[in-house]
């Protein structure tokens with residue numbers, strides 16, 4: 001087996017809540033991602049998925065453990081990852097093409113060149129004709145595609161997508177998953193995607209990682225051995241349903257724990 | 268995939284945009300004419316009621332004065348205010364220019380100070396903790412007491428008036444800017460940092476533009492304070508200006524001329540206030556459009 005693109009080794013994170021209290025959020029998370037692999041991460045809400053992402057992306061430092069990229073220590077390094085946050089965070093003062101170019105401009109590319117680079121992706125992302133529109137003129141699905149475009153344009157080695165379609169209605173979400181699946185088979189980026197949608201996880205990824213209730217650790221890794229490119233009809237196939245059932249069972253067990261945890265904390 | 272590319276938001280009003288027109292445009296469909304009409308309608312809708320109310324009050328006032336026969340030193344009729352005011356239009360205009368000068372210079376000074384303070388505070392938590400109490404304290408200074416002292420310290424020239432104007436206007440701007448900078452939340456900050464931005468780039472790419480709407484709101488509040496501040500500073504002592512004009516006319520029992528100056532002040536304030544909207548639309552057209560789009564949908 002080749003060197004993994006990303007390796008997480010025993011990540012730990014605790015937040016100081018003040019007043020001598022702390023919250024253990026990430027507990028001994030270890031897994032690897034191969035080059036060109038698409039890995040989905042699911043876990044109960046509030047379990048520490050976004051925190052784990054922030055650590056991978058170099059935005060937070062782990063208390064213990066290591067992030068390796070191509071076998072090299074990459075703790076606190078940001079240059080390997082393009083990060084797509086949960087909210088689209090498109091800037092209302094920038095047009096869509098300018099929003100797309102944000103990362104490149106921040107990295108010091110001349111504006112004109114950055115805009116050109118950004119424009120090249122508009123066709124693939126189904127945004128042609130909207131280069132000079134402002135975010136408020138776009139539908140939810142288009143905004144999300146624009147946010148993904150802004151992520152991809154940066155040309156970084158690894159994409160980190162935090163619930164990219166979480167805010168969309170279910171029809172738009174299915175359309176987006178379908179679209180992403182298609183684009184994926186062309187580009188085969190290395191990516192990790194957080195989602196709370198089991199179907200989405202199975203449909204899009206090569207492997208699904210289930211995290212436990214807080215503090216998050218890896219509860220289950222499941223290889224998804226479904227052929228690509230995947231069609232929407234695949235969703236009803238017995239293989240697909242079998243994967244789903246397996247994940248639902250584990251995830252719901254963890255969700256129940258998370259729920260009990262929250263209620264315990266409030267009473 | 269092709270079906271996705273062709274998806275465009277439905278035109279706001281059916282039938283207003285023909286397919287041919289849509290096909291020639293590269294961007295989203297143009298807004299149909301109907302929208303424009305409602306916008307103009309809402310303009311008159313917001314301008315007309317106050318005009319009607321003011322006109323009504325003036326009529327009641329005019330009739331009231333002539334019915335009761337109250338002396339003009341106590342309450343002159345609005346017609347008298349206009350006639351006497353117009354007779355001295357040259358003089359009042361000169362004073363208005365003085366006041367406008369004080370207002371604008373003082374306000375410009377205030378803006379510079381406010382921006383420097385707000386940016387410094389945005390970059391430094393220590394400065395925030397150190398400066399904020401002082402800034403709040405500065406707002407508790409009674410201007411009635413400090414304005415005459417300013418004249419004792421700095422004379423009858425421009426300086427004390429500029430300082431009074433700045434003192435009454437900088438605080439809302441500082442607060443508006445600080446709050447505006449903080450509109451960019453942690454997630455936005457994380458996004459920028461993930462792209463490789465340091466604190467300065469985070470400021471110029473996000474915090475500064477996000478602050479502009481709050482800045483203009485603050486600007487609107489404080490420009491009206493600026494006029495009042497300038498007039499107050501002149502009232503206490505000046506060579507020219509609407510403030511000193513009001514003061515001398517009051518001492519001569521020329522209530523009509525005092526009220527004429529008050530009317531000019533009101534017009535001046537309102538003009539400057541409305542000007543902030545114009546400037547806002549020129550500087551941050553996106554904010555206006557976004558708000559409108561949100562309201563429409």
Ligand SMILES: Nc1ncnc2c1ncn2[C@@H]1O[C@H](COP(=O)(O)OP(=O)(O)O)[C@@H](O)[C@H]1O
Nearest residue numbers: 015016023025044045046047048049050051052
């Ligand atoms: N900076 C922080 N300080 C304190 N607690 C935090 C911080 N960031 C996240 N948390 C807490 O850590 C837990 C996990 O958060 P998060 O990683 O956002 O969960 P998820 O993305 O899985 O929903 C939550 O309980 C959250 O309140």
Ligand SMILES: [Mg+2]
Nearest residue numbers: 049050051086
């Ligand atoms: Mg999250």
